[in-house]
Amino acid sequence: MDSKMIAVAALVIGAGAGFFIGKGNKEVVEVEKIVEKTVEAKQTSTLDAVRAKGFVQCGVSQGLPGFSNADDSGKWAGIDVDLCRAVAAAVFGSGDKVKFSPLSAKQRFTALSSGEVDILSRNTTWTMTRDTQLGLNFAGVNYYDGQGMMVPKSLGVKSAVELDGANICTNTGTTTELNITDYFRSNNMKFNLVAFEKADEVVAAYDSGRCDVYTTDRSGLAAQRTKLTKPDDHMVLPEIISKEPLGPVVRQGDDQWFNVVRWTLRALINAEEMGVTKANAAGKASSSKDPALLRLLGKEGKFGDELGLSNDWALNAIKAVGNYGESYEANVGPNTPLKLDRGVNALWNDGGILYAAPIR
């Protein structure tokens, strides 16, 4: 009985092995072909996949007023949200064909590289490590930020160099942990870091007095300050301890989609420079004589084709969310609760550093 069973086992294994060896070479070639096809498909697929499912899946924050925040009815708004709507409008002609995935700082890159979202537009800092090691590409900068610190006024501190021995609250999975560590090390000061996973918990802990200092990007401080019980009892210290260029991120290896996102952002900035707004875009497209403007709005040249989009891609994007300046004023500008001046985020010819490559 035993020898019989061994015989069967040997037979099956032998047959299997023979089959594989026999087909071996042929199969390897076939497998390679399939792999190549998948790679090709992958490399060109984001735009096609987005078209096929009918909407852009956009990774945003879990609630950062002015950047990406859902209101009481669940409608998302913010400067990062506007960028996603602009991309959706460039692809589909309508800024509503977008769905949002709220992501924590920790989840965001994994969500993007696993294909769960098509764009990550979540106040994400462009750093070399992220650009080179995470398999990601930054499509540009939509807000030039810097890390700051907020303290209660009652602490009587005027500058960050007085903060030796402080308890500092922040959230995990961001560059802020590294920057604050560097700053305190370089100033030879001690501190204790309490790092939460979500921004809401950081605000709650800081508000209850667990920490003396709340550190994150200055735009984030302005946004989170509105959530404190007494916002006026707190102040942002003057020091800016890091460079934080925030921008949209896509997966590496899909140049077409990368270009779509990159040039949508540039189109919005160029639109502000040329004075094209949400209200006058359609009119300018039919009446203007300025060739640069006509190229932007798709009346001259085939710039949409080059991206794999229709020629009125930029016009649609501007009609959906307005130009960069309009989006800024509506979401984070001086007339919003965030009260952030344009500062370095003004256009290059207006004292800032926003300078978009031309469309031609």
Place this chain on the structure above:
Amino acid sequence: MNWKSNTLTKFVNDANVRGVFFQVVLIAALVFFFFWLTDNTLTNLRNQGKSLGFAFLSGTAGFQISQTFGTWLFDYKVGTSTYLDVYFIGIANTLLVAVLGIVAATVIGFTLGIMRLSNNIVFRAFATTYIEMLRNIPILLQLFFWYFAVLRALPGKRNKLEIIPDLIGMNITGLYLPAPLPQEGFVYSVIAFTLAVLLTFGVSRYAKRVQARTGKITPVFLIGTALIIVIPLITFLATNSPLGWNLPEFKDTGPMLRRGYQAGSGMILVPELIAVWLALSLYTAAFIAEIVRAGILAVSKGQTEAASALGIRPNFTLRLVVIPQAMRVIIPPLTSQYLNITKNSSLAVAIAYPELVSVFAGTALNQVGKEIEMIFMMMMVYLTVSLITAAFMNWYNSRVKLVER
């Protein structure tokens, strides 16, 4: 010809032959599945321009970690400590809260379980209310409750709530205790303590033999307590009391930022640890109480009646007759609860307790981006800890289980 086909039919219809055939097919399918899984992962990683490897572990971690047991144990220093240190710190903090949680949940759970069977209506009602409330509220909510509700109730950083004046006090930044500072010669007291414990075990075994032979009961508990206290104490005094205390220091003058408990004085339990510990042990205690109740009820009433017929007093009946038999029912589900505590400790990431998920799969993962390796390493920790806990409990179970004769 006839003979041949006959043999073949027999061969094909043989149950054993078929069994082996399908086993081999199944194994081949499994091997292929895992091969496909690995190949798929590698291909996708290559397409994203990433590679697999553990070289990142020796890289320097450039971020601060909240000062806790782990950072103290591994002497964490920003700029010199590596990601491997971060991994160990995460493990240490996870294990700390798991062990503390298991001990507390067991004590509270057993007490509640026995209370729930008590004849006293107040005890019974309290235990029932506790169990039904706590086991029906999700643990994450309880965690937030303990952290935020209780945290806000505590005095601020510049004030304190003194539990024992000058020795133990707390405020929103944590619970401050005196830190022991062992000095030269303290090791003798530790040795004396170990010897006393071993001696007590010896006495206990001897007492059992005496009881079996003569029926005389030796007061092992009293003798043991005396031994464990007296021997180390004499050694301690004889070696000139080699233990200092670093008391928590509180200042309420000077610049605003410097007021409050001073860094580096005393020992601090951060509120994050306290909240996780409370939430885990109180939540799991409700489940353990039900397990204990089930275990005790599983011992038939006849056992108690037989014991009292033999003239055994009620508290001895519980200790010598009921509990040992109940343990057989209690241990297997209790093991699951211990495993739950270990795994639920990962929820602590939500309130900034620097355990494994928070510092390693959170902060460190975000800096180096090695998802597969790091999540794998993290899973291995939980798997190992769970398997060790399970192995220990199985060993204990086999010791207490019914010995059939």
